[in-house]
Amino acid sequence: xxxxxxxxxxxxxxxxxxxxxxxxxxxxxxxxxxxxxxxxxxxxxxxxxxxxxxxxxxxxxxxxxxxxxxxxxxxxxxxxxxxxxxxxxxxxxxxxxxxxxxxxxxxxxxxxxxxxxxxxxxxxxxxxxxxxxxxxxxxxxxxxxxxxxxxxxxxxxxxxxxxxxxxxxxxxxxxxxxxxxxxxxxxxxxxxxxxxxxxxxxxxxxxxxxxxxxxxxxxxxxxxxxxxxxxxxxxxxxxxxxxxxxxxxxxxxxxxxxx
Amino acid sequence: xxxxxxxxxxxxxxxxxxxxxxxxxxxxxxxxxxxxxxxxxxxxxxxxxxxxxxxxxxxxxxxxxxxxxxxxxxxxxxxxxxxxxxxxxxxxxxxxxxxxxxxxxxxxxxxxxxxxxxxxxxxxxxxxxxxxxxxxxxxxxxxxxxxxxxxxxxxxxxxxxxxxxxxxxxxxxxxxxxxxxxxxxxxxxxxxxxxxxxxxxxxxxxxxxxxxxxxxxxxxxxxxxxxxxxxxxxxxxxxxxxxxxxxxxxxxxxxxxxxxxxxxxxxxxxxxxxxxxx
Numbered sequence: 001x002x003x004x005x006x007x008x009x010x011x012x013x014x015x016x017x018x019x020x021x022x023x024x025x026x027x028x029x030x031x032x033x034x035x036x037x038x039x040x041x042x043x044x045x046x047x048x049x050x051x052x053x054x055x056x057x058x059x060x061x062x063x064x065x066x067x068x069x070x071x072x073x074x075x076x077x078x079x080x081x082x083x084x085x086x087x088x089x090x091x092x093x094x095x096x097x098x099x100x101x102x103x104x105x106x107x108x109x110x111x112x113x114x115x116x117x118x119x120x121x122x123x124x125x126x127x128x129x130x131x132x133x134x135x136x137x138x139x140x141x142x143x144x145x146x147x148x149x150x151x152x153x154x155x156x157x158x159x160x161x162x163x164x165x166x167x168x169x170x171x172x173x174x175x176x177x178x179x180x181x182x183x184x185x186x187x188x189x190x191x192x193x194x195x196x197x198x199x200x201x202x203x204x205x206x207x208x209x210x211x212x213x214x215x216x217x218x219x220x221x222x223x224x225x226x227x228x229x230x231x232x233x234x235x236x237x238x239x240x241x242x243x244x245x246x247x248x249x250x251x252x253x254x255x256x257x258x259x
Numbered sequence: 260x261x262x263x264x265x266x267x268x269x270x271x272x273x274x275x276x277x278x279x280x281x282x283x284x285x286x287x288x289x290x291x292x293x294x295x296x297x298x299x300x301x302x303x304x305x306x307x308x309x310x311x312x313x314x315x316x317x318x319x320x321x322x323x324x325x326x327x328x329x330x331x332x333x334x335x336x337x338x339x340x341x342x343x344x345x346x347x348x349x350x351x352x353x354x355x356x357x358x359x360x361x362x363x364x365x366x367x368x369x370x371x372x373x374x375x376x377x378x379x380x381x382x383x384x385x386x387x388x389x390x391x392x393x394x395x396x397x398x399x400x401x402x403x404x405x406x407x408x409x410x411x412x413x414x415x416x417x418x419x420x421x422x423x424x425x426x427x428x429x430x431x432x433x434x435x436x437x438x439x440x441x442x443x444x445x446x447x448x449x450x451x452x453x454x455x456x457x458x459x460x461x462x463x464x465x466x467x468x469x470x471x472x473x474x475x476x477x478x479x480x481x482x483x484x485x486x487x488x489x490x491x492x493x494x495x496x497x498x499x500x501x502x503x504x505x506x507x508x509x510x511x512x513x514x515x516x517x518x519x520x521x522x523x524x525x526x527x528x529x530x531x532x533x534x535x536x537x
Contacts, residue, residue, distance in 0.1 A: 056427050074433030085424040088528040089446045098442070102432045130527050150432070 004067050005029040006154065006186050007053070013061030013211075014048055022048045024211035026062070030188065035180055037201035038190045039247065045212025046190040047082075050156050053188065054079055072154065075099060078147030078185075080157040084139035086131040086146075092118070093127035096145045103150075113149060120179060121145045137168035141175075148179070154186045161196070173199055174228055181225060194247065198222075198239045199231060206243070208250040215250040218243055313497040318504060321497040329486060329498075333505050336482035339395065339467040340460075340513070343402030347459050350403075351410030352452070358411075359418040359444060369415070376408035380466060384473040394474060398482075401470030406463035409455040417451025418444045450529050453521040460513040468506065 008029035014022045022045045030036055038046045051057045053064060054077050066072065086095045093114050100110040118124055121141040131139055140160055147155060157176075161169040177200060180187055191197050197204045198220055208215040220239055222230060230236050295315045301307070302314040309317055322329070354372065358365040384401050391397040421443050429439045471484035483502050490499035525532035 051427075054431060056430065074431065077431060079428065079431055081424045081427075083422075083424065085422055085428065087425065087443070087446065089449070098428075099432045101442070102429065102434045102438055132528060132533075146428075 003032060006032040006034075007064055007066045009053075009062060009064050011062035012049070012052060012059050012064065014045070014052060014057065015060045021211035023052070023059075024213050026213055028205060028214055030186060032067075033184055033186055035177075035187045035189070035200060035202045037197035037204045038188060038207060039194065039197040039204050039243070040192065040207030040212070041209055041251065042192060044207045044209035046192075046207055047158050048212065049207075050079075050158050050188065050190055053077075053154075054156055075103065075150035076153045078150065078152035078155040080140075080143050080147045080155070080160045082159045082162060084131070084136075084143040086139060086142055088131050090130075091127065092123060092129050092131070092134070092142050095131070095142055096149050099146060099150045110149075117145045117149045120148065120182075122175065135168075136164055137172060140164065140172060144176070144179075148183070151183075152185060154188065157187065157189045159190050159192065162192070169196070170228060170231070176200065177226055194240055194244050195231070198236065198243055199226065204243055206247050206250055208253070215253075216246045218246060310494050310496045313500055317497045318500045322501040322504065325498055325501060329483070329502055329505055332481060332483045332486045332502075333509060336464070336467050336471070336484070336506075337509060339398045339402055339471075339482060340463045340509075342399045343406050343466060344456075344460060344463040346399065346403045347406035347410050347463065348456065351407050351455075351459075352414055354411050355414035355418060355448075355452075356440070358415050359440070365415065372408055372411050375404055378404075380405055380469055381473055384470050387470075388474050398467060398470045398474060401473075402463045402466030405466035405469075406459040409458040409462065410452065411455075413451040413455030413458075414448050417448030420451065421447035450521075450525055450531065453517075453524065457514060457517045457521065460517045461510055464506075464510050464513060 009026050012026040012028075013024050016022055026049060028049075038049065040046050048057070052059050055071060056079075064071070087098070090098070094107075096114045096118060097105075097107060097110045100113065101107075115124070115127070118127060121144055123138065123141050123145065126134070126138070131142070134142065143160070147157075161172050164172065173196060176187075176189075189197070189200055191200075201220055204218045204220060205214050206216040206218070207213065220243075222235060222239060299315050302312060313321075354368065358368050380401055383404070384397075387400050388394070388397045391400065425443055426439070429443055434442075467482065468484045471482050472488065475485070475488070483506055486502045487499055487506075490496070490502060522532045
């Protein structure tokens with residue numbers, strides 16, 4: 001791509017207080033509007049990398065360089081956690097309102113935007129429900145709506161669908177792709193599922209553990225727009241095989257036992 | 260608040276819930292009557308004199324004749340209890356909020372809250388009574404000391420109980436300290452605070468009674484504890500039982516009212532306030 005990347009990391013490293021080297025020398029550039037999947041086994045530092053990018057933790061080495069110099073302001077990064085992490089005492093609408101509320105928008109001012117984003121994730125009619133009344137997939141939709149409500153430039157998702165059943169996950173994958181196409185934001189999606197990474201992403205960055213680093217970066221050239229039927233095609237199978245082999249190679253290099 | 264379609268309860272479970280509620284009410288009442296009946300029978304059958312153990316019927320009779328004076332005393336005890344509980348909520352809540360501001364502050368203050376809790380009330384009540392000229396005020400302070408700690412301890416725990424990810428979310432969105440406190444930590448602490456409040460309600464009553472025993476107030480402006488002491492000295496055992504009965508009833512009522520408050524405030528979201536059938 002001709003334009004400079006939205007951000008790139010320079011020899012990014014992170015060491016936990018316990019002394020464990022979580023990330024070492026991570027070099028990763030992400031283009032504007034790209035859908036990138038970070039793929040790797042559990043404990044390879046994917047979540048840590050995401051937290052550093054979001055500015056939730058400070059790197060112990062290296063830096064993240066954003067295009068234009070300044071790091072994103074609050075609300076320019078949307079974050080979706082592994083768990084829906086909704087506030088149980090607040091309704092769906094109030095949970096989604098939260099990021100705007102923290103910016104000083106009243107419920108009335110935020111109302112139209114909250115309603116619009118709830119419709120985008122397919123939750124119109126559930127604005128007044130409480131989280132406990134929702135299924136796991138619906139809670140995750142609320143969590144995504146909450147991340148989208150500020151119109152972030154970058155959406156970071158940390159294994160958001162790992163705890164969901166397969167059918168729900170497929171539907172959420174399809175819907176996430178539609179949202180990405182409609183909104184044109186940049187997405188970083190952490191997963192340990194090869195199939196999910198290949199289905200969603202334009203590029204898959206494979207991470208290796210102990211210490212975590214980017215071992216390979218594979219473009220996924222599948223026909224766009226992608227939809228559910230793609231999962232049963234031969235090209236999809238071939239792409240998954242390529243990524244699986246690359247993942248296996250990294251893990252073998254590492255001496256780690258394959259999952 | 261409009262209920263969403265997927266949770267509309269059909270008729271049969273609603274009826275089952277109604278039955279459950281009735282059972283929860285009738286079972287203890289039934290057991291109580293059984294117990295009173297056995298008591299009444301035993302007193303008559305073994306001809307136990309009323310200065311050892313008065314029959315329930317005699318206690319009820321005494322309650323009828325002495326009710327007005329006992330109720331006035333109960334009113335004073337309840338006033339002291341309410342003042343102490345109010346002070347415990349206010350000061351306990353403030354201390355918990357203060358301690359939630361930094362771990363250092365919490366580490367510095369918490370041991371002193373514990374000291375207040377573990378010092379036996381009867382040991383320090385005389386001091387407090389000497390230090391304050393106003394007897395009612397000294398009783399309130401004594402009752403406050405016992406009611407204070409559960410609120411502080413529970414609220415402090417609750418203020419630190421919000422999920423780490425929610426704290427991250429607040430940080431990502433540039434929340435101020437005040438916003439995080441008001442919109443995240445305080446709501447997360449509410450169930451803990453209410454659990455503490457239920458404990459403190461009973462303790463405040465006990466504190467008010469114990470302090471009055473120590474103070475040994477007399478005259479018309481005295482609470483139920485003095486009535487119990489008086490009755491004991493004069494061997495008016497049925498009157499003593501009547502006062503005890505009022506005291507227990509007041510304790511139950513306080514607990515019930517605070518439980519109802521807790522259920523009302525948490526009804527939308529907290530597991531403790533949801534119907535068990537759900």
